[in-house]
Structures are given as C-alpha cells and as structure tokens.
Amino acid sequence: KNQVEQSPQSLIILEGKNCTxxxxxxxxxxxxxxxxxxxxxxxxxxxxxxxxxENTKSNGRYTATLDADTKQSSLHITASQLSDSASYIxxxxxxxxxxxxxxxxxxxxxxxx
Amino acid sequence: EAQVTQNPRYLITVTGKKLTVTCSQNMNHEYxxxxxxxxxxGLRQIYYSMNVEVTDKGDVPEGYKVSRKEKRNFPLIxxxxxxxxxxxYFCASSPTGQSNQPQHFGDGTRLSIL
Numbered sequence: 269k270n271q272v273e274q275s276p277q278s279l280i281i282l283e284g285k286n287c288t289x290x291x292x293x294x295x296x297x298x299x300x301x302x303x304x305x306x307x308x309x310x311x312x313x314x315x316x317x318x319x320x321x322e323n324t325k326s327n328g329r330y331t332a333t334l335d336a337d338t339k340q341s342s343l344h345i346t347a348s349q350l351s352d353s354a355s356y357i358x359x360x361x362x363x364x365x366x367x368x369x370x371x372x373x374x375x376x377x378x379x380x381x
Numbered sequence: 382e383a384q385v386t387q388n389p390r391y392l393i394t395v396t397g398k399k400l401t402v403t404c405s406q407n408m409n410h411e412y413x414x415x416x417x418x419x420x421x422x423g424l425r426q427i428y429y430s431m432n433v434e435v436t437d438k439g440d441v442p443e444g445y446k447v448s449r450k451e452k453r454n455f456p457l458i459x460x461x462x463x464x465x466x467x468x469x470y471f472c473a474s475s476p477t478g479q480s481n482q483p484q485h486f487g488d489g490t491r492l493s494i495l
Binding site for chain 2: 361
C-alpha cells in the first residue's frame with residue numbers, strides 16, 4: 269500500500285477559480301514534504317517544501333499547508349490560470365538523508381477557459 | 382542552462398533487444414536517480430547513485446542496470462527488455478541527495494517494449 273495518498277485523482281476547474289489538493293501520508297518518521305508540478309510531457313518541478321515545524325508556505329498563487337499531527341498536507345491554487353493545468357505530486361521523506369522518497373500518484377488538474 | 386538531458390525521448394523496440402537510455406546533468410550534482418512513472422502508481426525509484434562508482438537499488442530494480450563512471454552521466458540499461466518495462470522513465474539529480482534539496486528532473490523517456 270502506498271504510504272502517500274493523494275486526492276482527488278483528477279479535477280477540472282474554470283479559469284479564475286480556486287482549488288485544493290490533498291495529500292495524506294503514513295510515512296514515519298517524517299522529515300519534510302515537497303510538492304512538485306509536472307506539466308504534460310515534462311519532468312516534475314519543485315513548487316515548495318515543508319518541514320515538520322512549518323504550517324503554511326506560499327509560492328505565488330500556490331499555498332501549501334501541513335499538519336504533521338494528522339499527517340495531512342494540502343496545496344491550494346488561487347485564481348487558477350490555464351498554465352496551472354498539470355499533475356501535482358506530493359513527496360514525503362523520512363529523514364534528511366533519505367535517498368528513497370515516497371511519492372504520491374499525483375492529482376491531475378485541468379483548468380478550462 | 383542548468384539541465385538534465387535524457388536520450389532518447391521516445392523509443393519503440395522489441396522484447397529482448399538490449400537498450401540504453403542516457404542521462405547527463407551539467408550541474409555538477411553528486412546524486413542522480415532513475416524513476417519510472419506508470420498511471421496510478423506515481424514515480425517509483427529504480428536505482429540511485431550517491432557519487433561516481435556508487436550505485437544502489439531503489440524500489441523496483443529488477444531488469445535494470447546502471448553505471449556511474451563519470452559524475453555527469455548515469456545511463457540506464459535494459460539488458461533484455463520485456464513488455465512490463467513499457468513505461469515513462471525519468472532521470473533526476475540533486476547536489477548531494479539530501480531530501481531538503483529539490484531534485485531536477487529530465488523531460489522523460491517514453492519506452493514501448495513490444
């Protein structure tokens with residue numbers, strides 16, 4: 269069973285609207301959680317990383333939250349744009365020197381005009 | 382421009398015909414890794430390398446080989462490809478492999494084994 273579960277699997281939103289993606293993990297111990305954005309036909313690109321002590325971190329219109337007690341993270345996209353159409357992948361690591369990361373299966377976001 | 386370059390980007394081949402997917406990075410990174418990405422399963426690590434001449438198995442190493450003779454190159458070798466190795470493959474690198482460093486990914490190689 270995957271130790272990182274993402275939901276929903278996919279979603280469609282209208283341009284200008286907001287959306288929130290979920291990531292639940294069972295990985296233990298916990299060091300950090302990273303969100304990647306993967307455009308179609310490209311490799312993933314890091315959006316943000318959160319450590320145990322951080323609750324919220326923003327990168328432009330992307331805001332990630334982390335609740336280490338409930339082992340949940342969310343990625344909120346504000347005022348979506350067509351360029352936000354992509355897959356968003358949640359990645360969890362156990363330790364700083366964890367060279368084997370736990371990847372979620374991703375959420376595919378489609379933004380329509 | 383800092384990048385990870387994979388070749389080929391697309392390949393269709395037949396069962397049993399040895400193939401190599403090349404990966405090169407120009408960022409002087411010590412850590413490199415190979416992943417495969419399949420629908421519904423996400424990225425799964427095949428092999429990784431902490432530095433030259435140091436490689437280790439990931440979660441799904443069966444049927445694959447790697448080598449790290451130079452810091453910048455990390456080829457993935459399929460000695461006898463089989464249809465279950467049809468997938469999208471990504472090479473990635475990071476400065477030292479510590480998890481607080483983002484991995485830089487190539488744009489992928491789509492392999493189809495008939």
